[in-house]
Amino acid sequence: MARLPPFRIEQWMDEYQPTAKHDLGETCSASLSIDGLLALSENKDATASDILNSAAIQDYGEIRGTTALRNNLSRLYSTKVGTPLAPDNILITPGAIAANHLVFYALIKDGDHVICHWPTYQQLVTVPESLGAVVDKWHSKPHDNWLPDFEELKAMVKDNTKLIVLNNPQNPTGAVLPKSLLVKIIDFAESKGIILLSDEVYRPLFHGISPMDKDFPPSILSMGYNNTIATGSLSKAYALAGIRTGWIASRNKDVIEKCQLTRDYTTISVSKLDQAVASFALSPDTIHALLSRNIQLAKTNLELLDRFIVKHDEFCSYVKPVAGTTAFVKFERDGKPIDAVALCKAVHEKAGVLLLPGDLGFGDEFKGYVRFGYVNQTAIVKDGLEELRKFMRKEFDDLPVCE
Template structure:
C-alpha cells in the first residue's frame, strides 16, 4: 500500500496553529479543561478529581472500549429509534480519523469503487485511493446552498461500487444532507447492496436547524438500513480533542467484526483515563450542559462572522452554516477569486490571524475560498475578525488574484 498524498489540511494546521495569535481556522468547539468539564455537570458537587479513577490499574483495559463509554454512546444512537444500538456494535478508537481509516482498511481492496461526498476532509477520498480503490467525487453545489444532486450520485455508482462516503454535517461548508435526501441515498444504496459510511464528527452541533425542522438530519444509523457505519469523536462538538477518543458504530455486526479484526493491526486499546473523561462528558448529567455551551458559543460567534460577511459583501459570499464549526467563504475582487493561499499567508504574517485556504486544503477548484473555524472562544473570534477587517481595508487590494 503506497502512502496517500500529502494531507494538506493537516500540514497547514501543523505549520501555523502554534504561532497564530487568533486561530479562527480551528475546527473544534473551544476546547475545555477537565475542571471546566466538571463544572458543566448537573451535579454541582462534582470535581475534576471525581472524573478519573486514580486507583484503577492502568492495563490495556477493555480492548474494544470501556463499558461505560460504549453504554453512553449506545444510548445516544438509540434515541428515537425502534431498535436500540447494542454496545457491542461500537468500537472505541483514538479519534474519528482512526475510525475512518480502519473502516477503509477493513472493507476496501484494489478494484473496488468508492463514491465520496465532496468537498470534504481529504482523508475520506485519499485513503480509499491509496488502498487501490477507484474514487469518484459526488460534488456539492455552491450555487444550490451546497446540496449535491441525487441523480448525479446515481450516475456515479457502478457495479463494483463498494462504499458511499458521506460527511454530515459537512466540513468545510457547515451544511447538511437533509433528511429526505438521506432517505433517498439509503433506499438507493440498499437496492444496490452498497455500504454507506457517514463521518458524523460534527454531529450533534446543530445551531441553525432544530429537530422540529423537516430537513433535520438523523444519524445514518437511524434510517433502517443495516449496512451503514457512523464515525464520530470527542474532538469537534464535545471540545475534548486532547483526549483522542473516537468511535465507529454500525447496526451490522459483521461490519463491526471486520473493522475489529483490522483494528488489531492499528490499535490495541485506547487510554483508560481518556475513556473515563469521555464517558463522563457523554453521561446524562453532563452532556446537556456541554452541548448547550457549545451550541450557544456557535450561535454567538456565527453572528459575529455574519456581520463581517455582510459588511464586506462586495468581496465575500457564502452560504451561512447551519451545523458544525466551519464556514466556507469565497473572497473575490473585481469579480475574480483572490489567491486564497497568498491571502491566508499574508493575513497570518501581518495580523496573527489564522484561516485556511480552500483550494489548498480541499481541491484546486475552490479558488478564492477560505475556511473559517468560528467556534473558538468568542474573544478570539471577535478580535481575530477585527484584525481581518483592518487587513481588508489596508492590504486586500494588493493581494494577487487566483491564476
C-alpha cells in the same frame, strides 16, 4: 497499499497554528478543561479524581472500549429509534480519524469503487485511493446551498461500487444533507447493496436547523438500513479534542468485527483515562449542558462572522452554515477569485490570524475560498475578525487574484 500523499490541511495547521495570535482556523468547539467539564455537569459531587479513578491500574483495559462509554454512546444512538443500537455494535478508537482509517482498511480492497461526498476532509478520499480503490467525488453545489444532486449520485454507481462516503454535517461548508435526501440515498444504497459510511464528527452541533424541522438530518444509523456506519469523536461538537477518543458504530455487527480485526494491528486499545473523561462528558448528567454551551458558542460567533461578511460583501460571500464549526467563504476582487494561499499567508504574517486556504485543503476547484473555524472562544473570534477587518482595509487590494 500505495504511499499516502501529504495531508495538506494538517500540514498547514501544523506550520501556522502554533504562531497564530488569533485562531480562526480551529475546527473544534472551544476546548474545555476537566475542571470546566465538571462545572457544566449536574453531578456537583464529582471530582477529577472520581472521573480518572486515580487508584485504577493503567493496563490496556477493555480492548473494544469501556462498557461505560459504549453504553453512553448506545443510549445516544438509540434515542427515538425503533431498534436500539447495542453497545457491542460500537468500537472505540483514537479519534474519528482513526475510526475512518480502520473502516477503509477493513472494507476496501484493490479494484473497489468508492463515491465520496465532496468537499470534505482529505482523508476520506486519499485513504481509499491508497488502498487501490477508484474514488469519484459527488460534488456539492455552492449555488444550491451546498446540496449535491441525487441523480448525479445514481449515475455514478457502478457494478463494483463498494462504499458511499457522506460527511454530515459537512466540513468545510457547515451544510447538512437533509432528511429527505438521506431517505433517497438510503433507499438507493439498499437496493444496490452498497455500504454507507457517514462521518458524523460534527454531529450533533446543529445551530441553524431545529430538530422540529421536517428535514432535520438524523444519524445514518437511525434510518433502517443495516449496512450503515457512523464515525464520530469528542473533538468537534464536544470540545474535548485532547482526549483523542472516537468511535465506529454500525447496525452491521460484521462490520464492527472486521474493524476490530484490523484494529488489533494498530492501537490495541484506547487510553482508559481518555475514555473515562469521554464517558463523563457523554453521561446524562453532563451532555446536555455541554452541547448547549457549544451550540450557543456557535450561534454567537457565527453572527459575528456573518456581520463581517455583510460588511465586506463586495469581496466576500458564503452560504451561512447551519451546523458544525466551519464556514466556507469566497473572496473575490473585480469578479476574480483571490489567491487564497496568498491571502492566508499574508493575514497570518501581518495580522496574526489563522485561516485555511480552500484550494490547498480541498482542491483547485475552490480557488478563492477560505475555511473559517468560528466556534473558538468568542473573544478569540471577535479579536480575529477585527484584525482581519483592518487587514482588508489596508492590504486586500494588493493581493493577487487567480486568472
